[in-house]
Amino acid sequence: MQRETRDDGEGRQVRGPDGLQRLWTPHRMAYIKGENKPHGSGPDDGCPFCRAPQLSDPEGLVLARGKTAFALLNLYPYNSGHLMVCPYRHVADYTELNEDETAEIAALTQAGITALRSAYGAQGFNVGMNLGEAAGAGIAAHLHQHVVPRWGGDTNFMPIVGQTKVLPQLLGQTREQLVAHWPKS
Template identity: 45%
Template sequence: MDWPRPWYSILWAPWRMSYITNVVEKREGGCFLCESPKMGDDRKALIVYRGRQAFIILNRYPYNTGHLMVAPYRHVSSLEDLTDEELLEMIRLVKASMEALRQAYRPEGFNIGVNIGDVAGAGVPGHVHIHVVPRWKGDANYITVIGGTKVISQALEETYDLLRPKLEEAARRYGLG
């Protein structure tokens, strides 16, 4: 058997071990997706856009620059638990995220995903959220694959400053603002 199979690709993310070992283990009982909107400082919380039912937050442990997450304010573990209004707003926020990321970074593609449950890879299994990850050819390069290190080319604060106005503009186009 050839590995990887021709139809199979791997998104290596060894740098996320710090998230798994440091953040998830220490978060017993707390949910950062519930706590972040209550912080009172969206920049510190990395919330780049607030809707009525859901919000967009930068991933503190990104796969790539611009890695966003769309989450409902309500703590629910699966898509089936969302109201139609929450789900619709989340999808509109995904569209707005893609538009803002295209304007800001010109990605060649996106990974859009929802991991439901521990076994599916959910880092926050109790609070459903949608990942929006911009992708470019070659974004998993030598240092990532061989060195186990991911180079994120922009500080989270700079990403926040660049994306926030673009997300506000894109959200208005999708009837969210």
């Protein structure tokens, strides 16, 4: 027996012919198509980590700014609150950082973890860098460290069965909440 589809009033299909509800994430298509991805390896080749600090903090999703590095939200997060810490300088490899950059990236990472615990009650974290395309870096030309908050049971059936990640909050709301909980230096 086929079920009819219905419109949710905003032009979206809520239930398919198979009777299953659908979650639509059209913003992910930009990531899939590689939009906003640099077209080269230089800082002037569309690097989003060079562009973000030039924007206002809300527009660039910037959480905190230091002298040599900054923290911002991931535009395509794995979990709510997924943030990254980047040097301002366009460098690709961890060994290219100077002492001040290394120290500030560490301090911003600690502040991000503190803010995520305070704002969201994160129970654990995945912290790390993918250096080079072979290691899985989506933007290999500009070093960035991921800080992904985790909770017990946060991997549920949606990513496994539906290849869909459910994020309960818009990025602007996440940014506001984390900024409010960011440690004052």
